Amino acid sequence: MNFGRxxxxxxxxxxxxxxxxxxMCSTMAITTSIANxxxxxxxxxxxxTLSNIVIAAIRKLVPDKIRIAxxxxxxxxxxxxxxxxxxxxxxxxxxxxxxxxxxxxxNCIILGRAEAFAYKNGVLASAVDGxxxxxxxxxVLLIMCFIRELLGAGTLNGIRIIxxxxxxxxxxxxxxxxxxxxxxxxxxxxxxxxxxxKEESK
Amino acid sequence: MTDYxxxxxxxxxxxxxxxxxxxxxxxxxxVIAMVPALVWAVFCFGVKALTLTVVSVVGCMFFEWLYRKxxxxxxxxxxxxxxxxxxxxxxxxxxxxxxxxxxxxxxxAIVVVKQLFGGIGKNFVNPALAGRAFLLxxxxxxxxxxxxxxxxxxxxxxxxxxxxxAATPLAYMKTGDMEGLKGLYSxxxxxxxxxxxxxxxxxxxxxxxxxxxxxxxxxxxxxxxxAYIGTVAVLTFxxxxxxxxxxxxxxxxxxxxxxxxxxxxATDYATSPVTKKGxxxxxxxxxxxxxxxxxxxxxxxxxxxxxxxxxxxxxxxDKYTKPTRFGVVKSDKKEAAAK
Numbered sequence: 043m044n045f046g047r048x049x050x051x052x053x054x055x056x057x058x059x060x061x062x063x064x065x066m067c068s069t070m071a072i073t074t075s076i077a078n079x080x081x082x083x084x085x086x087x088x089x090x091t092l093s094n095i096v097i098a099a100i101r102k103l104v105p106d107k108i109r110i111a112x113x114x115x116x117x118x119x120x121x122x123x124x125x126x127x128x129x130x131x132x133x134x135x136x137x138x139x140x141x142x143x144x145x146x147x148x149n150c151i152i153l154g155r156a157e158a159f160a161y162k163n164g165v166l167a168s169a170v171d172g173x174x175x176x177x178x179x180x181x182v183l184l185i186m187c188f189i190r191e192l193l194g195a196g197t198l199n200g201i202r203i204i205x206x207x208x209x210x211x212x213x214x215x216x217x218x219x220x221x222x223x224x225x226x227x228x229x230x231x232x233x234x235x236x237x238x239x240k241e242e243s244k
Numbered sequence: 245m246t247d248y249x250x251x252x253x254x255x256x257x258x259x260x261x262x263x264x265x266x267x268x269x270x271x272x273x274x275v276i277a278m279v280p281a282l283v284w285a286v287f288c289f290g291v292k293a294l295t296l297t298v299v300s301v302v303g304c305m306f307f308e309w310l311y312r313k314x315x316x317x318x319x320x321x322x323x324x325x326x327x328x329x330x331x332x333x334x335x336x337x338x339x340x341x342x343x344x345x346x347x348x349x350x351x352x353a354i355v356v357v358k359q360l361f362g363g364i365g366k367n368f369v370n371p372a373l374a375g376r377a378f379l380l381x382x383x384x385x386x387x388x389x390x391x392x393x394x395x396x397x398x399x400x401x402x403x404x405x406x407x408x409x410a411a412t413p414l415a416y417m418k419t420g421d422m423e424g425l426k427g428l429y430s431x432x433x434x435x436x437x438x439x440x441x442x443x444x445x446x447x448x449x450x451x452x453x454x455x456x457x458x459x460x461x462x463x464x465x466x467x468x469x470x471a472y473i474g475t476v477a478v479l480t481f482x483x484x485x486x487x488x489x490x491x492x493x494x495x496x497x498x499x500x501x502x503x504x505x506x507x508x509x510a511t512d513y514a515t516s517p518v519t520k521k522g523x524x525x526x527x528x529x530x531x532x533x534x535x536x537x538x539x540x541x542x543x544x545x546x547x548x549x550x551x552x553x554x555x556x557x558x559x560x561x562d563k564y565t566k567p568t569r570f571g572v573v574k575s576d577k578k579e580a581a582a583k
Contacts, residue, residue, distance in 0.1 A: 210348060211382040221356065 045170055052174030058151045059182040059223075060230040065151040068142050069183065070219040076199045079187035080180070081135040085128065085143060087176025089120045090152050091169055096120075097160040098168035113156045118147045151179060182226065189222050190214060267364070271324035273463045277454035278331050278508065284437055284447045289339040290397025293443050297334040299343045303350035304330030311359045325364045329353055332372035335444025335504060336548065337379065339398040340391050340407060345383055349375035365514045369555040373509055373548050380548075390440035410440045413499040414544040422487035425495065434498035445501040455507030464511040467523035468530075472506040473497065475531025485539065502534065505547035515555040522558075522565035529554045 058064050065086075072078045096116050104112050125143045128136040136143065146152065155175055160168040191197055194213030196204035212218050285293035304326040312319050320326075333349050353375030358367045380387045391398050392410035399407065413434060416425035429439050437447025445451075458464045477493055484492035496502075510516060510530050517526050530550045537546025 207383075208344075209382075211384075212378055213382075215381065217381070 045174075048167075048170050048174045049177070052171070052176075052178035053181060054178075054230075055234065056175075057178045057182060057230065058154075058175050059179060060227050061234075062151075062154065063227070064154050065149050065179065066223075068145065068149060069186065069223065070216060072139055072142050073183055073186040073190055073219060073222075074194070074214050075138075075191050075197075076184065076187045077135060078138055079183040081128070081132065081139055082142065083176070083180025083183045085124050085139075086146060086149065086151065086179055087173065089117065089124055089146055090155060090176045090179075091172030092120045093117045093152055094155060094160040094168040094172035095165055097156045098163060098165045101161050109161065110153075110157075113153055114147065117152050117156070121146045151175065185226065186219070186222050190218055194218055267323040267325065270463050271328050273458060273461050274328050274508070275324065275331065277457045277463075278328075278335070278444065280450040280453055281335070281444045281447055281504075282331070284450050285335075285339070285443045288393045288437065288446060289391060289443065290399075292398040292400050293334075293339050295400060296337070296339060296341060296343065296346060296443065297331055300334035300337075300346045300350055301327050301330035303347045304333070304354050307351055307354040308359065311355055312363075315359075317363070320363055323364060326354060329358070329371045329375075331444075332370075332508060333375045335508075336372065336376045336442050336501060338387060338389055338391070338441075339443045340389055341379075341386055345379060345386055348382070349379045352378040367514050369552045370509050370512050370515050373552050373555075376548055377552065392440055393438065393446075412440045412544065413495060414538070417485070417492075417495060417499060417538070418544045420486040422491070422495075426487075426491075431491070431494050431498070434495060439499070441499075442501060442504075445504045448498040448503045451503035451507055455503070458507065458511075464507070465520060465523055467520050468510050468516060468527040469506040471524045471527025472510055472530045472534075473502065475528045476502060476534055479531065479535045483539075496535075496538070500538075500545045501547040505530070505534075505551055509547075510551050510554070515558060517558050517561045517565065519562070519565045519567060522561045525561050525565065526554055526558065529557065 052058070054061075056062060059066075059069055068082060068086075072082050093113075093116050097113060100112075121144060124146075125136070128139070128143060155171060159171045163171070188198070190213050191199075192203060193210050195211075196202060196206065196209035210218075213222065282293070282297060285297075305321050308326040309319065309321045311317075312321070330350060333353055334346060337346060337349070353371035357369060357371045357374040358364070361367050376387075389409055390412050391407045395408045395410075413425055413429060416422070416428070433439060435448050437449065439446055455464075455469060459466050459469075477497055480496040481489050481493040486492065487495075506527075510527065517523050530547075533550030533553055534546040537543060537549060543549070
């Protein structure tokens with residue numbers, strides 16, 4: 043187990059959103075304000091870590107054929123916990139995220155990591171993987187929220203930065219989500235290809 | 245004996261027929277064809293029309309130059325396509341549009357729609373229309389404020405707050421208020437362009453002059469504009485919303501951006517079909533969507549979106565209007581289609 047390498051994978055080389063292109067639905071829908079992005083990112087991080095731990099712990103008891111169903115049951119359990127917690131403690135965020143919290147059940151990042159990592163590795167490594175991938179997801183969400191909220195609505199966390207008549211409203215619409223995400227993916231691929239080239243030329 | 249080795253023969257691949265026509269000369273023709281409408285806009289709306297167009301053109305050229313420079317690609321500013329995009333974007337914007345707004349539109353049109361997809365010839369929708377749609381989505385207020393040319397000119401600086409505005413003919417037609425419209429503008433006013441509207445769209449006469457020049461110079465084919473305008477004419481004649489058929493048809497044809505769209509936007513090479521049959525289908529499709537949006541949509545004007553929707557269908561149209569290769573027998577073709 044190598045925490046540094048897993049963190050690098052989660053943030054950069056295997057970033058769930060920008061490289062694996064998973065969890066697009068929530069990424070598109072909720073990245074219109076920083077508060078939403080943070081709420082969603084942290085929820086996914088917690089659910090991902092916990093479900094990874096449980097799945098890694100029971101992975102040897104579960105028959106291969108019903109593993110997907112089992113993953114979903116475990117994930118749905120944690121999603122319900124987090125959903126109820128959000129509604130109890132931060133009702134404003136729970137209201138603005140709406141249906142996207144329950145939808146984490148079918149978020150491909152969590153199912154993908156369960157299938158690709160937790161089902162094959164130990165409990166500790168899976169927990170670290172959950173944290174790292176969760177951080178990678180949250181960071182990308184926050185970057186997208188930052189760009190879309192600042193340029194699209196002219197505010198940051200509700201505080202007005204750009205006067206009201208200037209912001210490019212289109213960026214808060216779904217079109218803007220696709221544009222920003224596309225630009226980020228392109229930038230990421232460019233950066234990854236560049237660092238790869240550098241390593242090869244060494 | 246001929247000394248073959250010292251003969252100055254240059255072997256190149258085809259085509260061998262040369263013509264003086266280049267992208268630059270074609271684009272220059274388009275610019276020339278737009279000048280009458282621009283002169284009218286200056287006369288009608290004030291010097292702001294000219295400065296806005298110049299800012300838009302310079303913005304487009306700058307973004308094109310900057311992108312090619314940063315990406316270390318061959319410079320393409322010289323082909324003047326960015327100039328055309330800049331002019332068209334200014335033409336489809338209200339004259340009161342602030343300079344910074346048009347620059348954002350320039351950026352979207354040139355960098356996002358055109359250059360990110362590979363530059364000239366590779367854009368999937370018309371860049372100027374995409375820029376306008378982007379601005380309309382972002383700044384609906386700015387993009388739907390129409391200065392009343394009969395009362396005042398647009399100020400060089402400052403926005404719509406400083407001018408008297410008026411509803412465009414299309415706004416009257418949306419509600420079916422033909423009496424109000426006729427009281428304000430006669431058919432001749434509409435034809436000559438003494439109405440409110442986007443900077444370059446008001447004068448149907450001068451746009452037709454420009455379009456005919458382009459057809460005469462063989463820059464565009466007659467198919468697309470004729471099919472487009474014809475479809476709108478037939479549909480509006482058959483199904484007038486108010487007033488008599490002929491009146492409604494004439495107001496529909498000369499109102500809004502139909503002439504500008506039909507002659508200058510729908511004929512863009514990169515985003516229109518290659519074959520003449522395809523161009524007819526393309527024009528009819530544009531006409532159908534324009535009338536549908538004007539009649540049933542929530543916007544007053546449908547030209548911009550109808551052309552963009554049809555732009556996306558071009559690959560499909562091209563696929564089904566592909567001419568048969570020379571020498572292919574009909575039965576072979578049927579067999580190939582059956583496979």
